[in-house]
Amino acid sequence: MRTxxxxxxxASQEAWAVxxxxxxxxxxxxxxxxxxxxxxxxxxxxxAAEFAxxxxxxxxxxxxxxxxxxxxxxxxxxxxxxxxVTGEAVGRRLVTDPAFAEARxxxxxxxxxxxxxIHRIDYRAAGLGELLGGPAxxxxxxxxxxxxxYAELDSLDEAHPALELALRWLSRNEPPRESETxxxxxxxxxxxxxxxxxxxxxxxxxxxxxxxxxxxxxVAWVCLRAWRFGNVALEAGGIAPRETWLQAYERASGRAIDxxxxxxxxxxxxxxxxxxxxxxxxxxxxxxxxxxxxASLGRLAAEMEFEALRTLAAYRxxxxxx
Amino acid sequence: xxLHDRPTVSELLAAVREYLTREVAATDDRRARxxxxxxxxxxxxxxRELQRGEADAVAEDDALARLGYAGGDADxxxxxxxxxxxxxxxxxxxxxxxxxxxxxxxxxxxxxVANPRYDVGA
Numbered sequence: 075m076r077t078x079x080x081x082x083x084x085a086s087q088e089a090w091a092v093x094x095x096x097x098x099x100x101x102x103x104x105x106x107x108x109x110x111x112x113x114x115x116x117x118x119x120x121x122a123a124e125f126a127x128x129x130x131x132x133x134x135x136x137x138x139x140x141x142x143x144x145x146x147x148x149x150x151x152x153x154x155x156x157x158x159v160t161g162e163a164v165g166r167r168l169v170t171d172p173a174f175a176e177a178r179x180x181x182x183x184x185x186x187x188x189x190x191x192i193h194r195i196d197y198r199a200a201g202l203g204e205l206l207g208g209p210a211x212x213x214x215x216x217x218x219x220x221x222x223x224y225a226e227l228d229s230l231d232e233a234h235p236a237l238e239l240a241l242r243w244l245s246r247n248e249p250p251r252e253s254e255t256x257x258x259x260x261x262x263x264x265x266x267x268x269x270x271x272x273x274x275x276x277x278x279x280x281x282x283x284x285x286x287x288x289x290x291x292x293v294a295w296v297c298l299r300a301w302r303f304g305n306v307a308l309e310a311g312g313i314a315p316r317e318t319w320l321q322a323y324e325r326a327s328g329r330a331i332d333x334x335x336x337x338x339x340x341x342x343x344x345x346x347x348x349x350x351x352x353x354x355x356x357x358x359x360x361x362x363x364x365x366x367x368x369a370s371l372g373r374l375a376a377e378m379e380f381e382a383l384r385t386l387a388a389y390r391x392x393x394x395x396x
Numbered sequence: 397x398x399l400h401d402r403p404t405v406s407e408l409l410a411a412v413r414e415y416l417t418r419e420v421a422a423t424d425d426r427r428a429r430x431x432x433x434x435x436x437x438x439x440x441x442x443x444r445e446l447q448r449g450e451a452d453a454v455a456e457d458d459a460l461a462r463l464g465y466a467g468g469d470a471d472x473x474x475x476x477x478x479x480x481x482x483x484x485x486x487x488x489x490x491x492x493x494x495x496x497x498x499x500x501x502x503x504x505x506x507x508x509v510a511n512p513r514y515d516v517g518a
Contacts, residue, residue, distance in 0.1 A: 224482075233474035236499040238481040239492070246487065306515065366435050373441055376506035377514055383500050384517070 081105065087121070091158055104142055108153035118282045121145055123205040125154040127257075127284050130200040136191045137184075137277050161268030161276040165303040168264055169312035173271050180274035182314040185267070185296070186322035188278055193256040193289045193327060202257070208286035214251050215287035219342070220244070226349050230356070236379040240345050240386055249335050252288035260284050262292045263301040264311035293323050293331060294339035299381045300347055337392065341385045348378035406446055413439040444509045452505050463498050 077093030090106040109121050119127065122145040129141045139156040146153060168174050197203060209218045220241065227237060260283030268277040295301075297309050297316055305312030310319030320331050355372030357363045398404065403411060413436045421432035456470050465473035477495070480486065486495040507514050 233471060233478050235474060235477050235481065235495065236503050238478045239486070239495055239499050242481050242484075242486070243492070366431055366438060370434050370438050370441075373438075373506075373510040376503055376510045379503045380500075380507055380514070380516060383496065383503060387496070 076101070077103075092155070103158040104155045105139065105158050106148065106153055106155050108148055109151045119206070119284060121152040121154050124281050124284075125156075126200075126202060126205055127281050128156060130195055130197070130202060131192060131278070131281070133200075134191055134195045136195075137188055137275055138281075139277050139279075159268050159277040161270050163265060163268055163279065165265035165301065165312070168269055169303040169305045169308075174269065177269050177271055177274040178313045181269070182310065182318050182322045183326070184275035185262075185311075186319070186326040188267075188275060189259070189262055189292055189296075189323060190327035190329075192259050192262070192278070192292070193329070195257045197257040197286055203286075206257075206285050208255065214248065215255070215291070216244075216248050216342075219287075219346075223345065223349055226353055230349070230352050232352070234348075234352075234379065236383055237345055237348055240341060240382045243386060244338070244342055244345070247338070249332075249338055252290070254289070255286055256289045258285050258287045258289065258291050260292070261295070263296050263298070264303065264313065265301060288339075289327075289329065290332065290335050290339055291343075293320065294336045295343050297336070297340055298343045298347060300344075300378060334392075337385070337389050341382055341389060344378045344382035344385060348375045348382060351375040351378060406443055409439050409443045409446070413443070441510055444512070448505075448509060452509075455505065456502065459498050459501055463494060 075092060076095045077091070079091045079093075081089040081091055087107060087109050090108070092104045092106050094102045094104065096102070107121060107124070125141060125145045128138050131138045132140055139159045142155040142157065144154075162168055162174065168177070197206065209215045223241060227234065227241070259278070259281065261280050262278065266278070266280040267275055268279060270276050296311050296319060299306060299309075302308060302312035308314055309316040314322075320333070320336065323329075324331050351371040352375045354368050355370075355375075358365050358368035359372075416432045416436040416439070421429050421436070423429050423432075453470065460466070460470060460473045460477070463477065465477055477498075481495060486492050504516065507516065
């Protein structure tokens, strides 16, 4: 081992860049993801499960960092290794920096193809069925989601009338059961992908919310206002109009996307990220992971609350028109 | 006036915020700069909350009373509203619209403190 550099660290996990040199003279830089032991979130994957998902995605042709070795323990904590991929992940830069104009033109198609490839993975055949969470037989993906969100909302011990109202409306207006169940990335968006200025998409990251469920969930998540990074008018991740994105995904996947379902899931997505941001602030407040960034997310939640109400009102107006 | 001398609490917060943006953030270290700017933003939130706190509390009190939750601690009344929403007390369209209008106004009050530059449309 030649070099060791901390990329990101926290109470729950950390990432290291590990530079290796071999006798033959070859050099290789890997990323090591390692648990720190702080259990902070509902429904996130273990390192071993995350490795299995990334390895399956890699084999399925999804652009992900190449996994190395097997999951193991490093100094008593679960860890795994993967290729170090270079690229920009910072959302604001990807959406506004002129240096990424070429990449922005490529991204809608590239993201659609990557997401379609994720949704094509036969997760059961790959043995991921037991590792991942998903709806129990006979239950809809949404009913499971509501249960988890109410539990998280209660754990905040804080009054959120906007979120109560949105969750109540969502559960009373549940669309027909999803027609198919696929692997769902769970946090697929600008900010969680590595992008090269010329070549565009290099790798899809952050697989810890991966589960199985309705593929529409990932397609809608891309459209959340929070992931437009200020470029609000371009509804798909601040890089493309919504229809451009939906049609790119339809072409790449061969799957018809139900626009009403996307509008419904956008309301749900905003509720989810509002609660998620408030939960992240608790990581700071609990004293387990003191961080000014995490603390600030507690007040960011109001933006998603607003957006949940706005998208809910838009959906109701759309229904009234028919 | 407070029993404390100047700088006032608002002035203290502003002084730290300016120190963060002018001096601490003036570094080539991308992560350190990012965190300094977040810290400055958090102080700006605190300054706005100090400024608007009392007026917002009065507006909240009125809005909750109009919805039928009068008297006593505002947080307890908001929690009662939340419990009623979850129990189905606001499912009927007219009731839903009333609670929705309250929730929207409440979130706008929070946003005015958290991020006044957030575009909430017309």
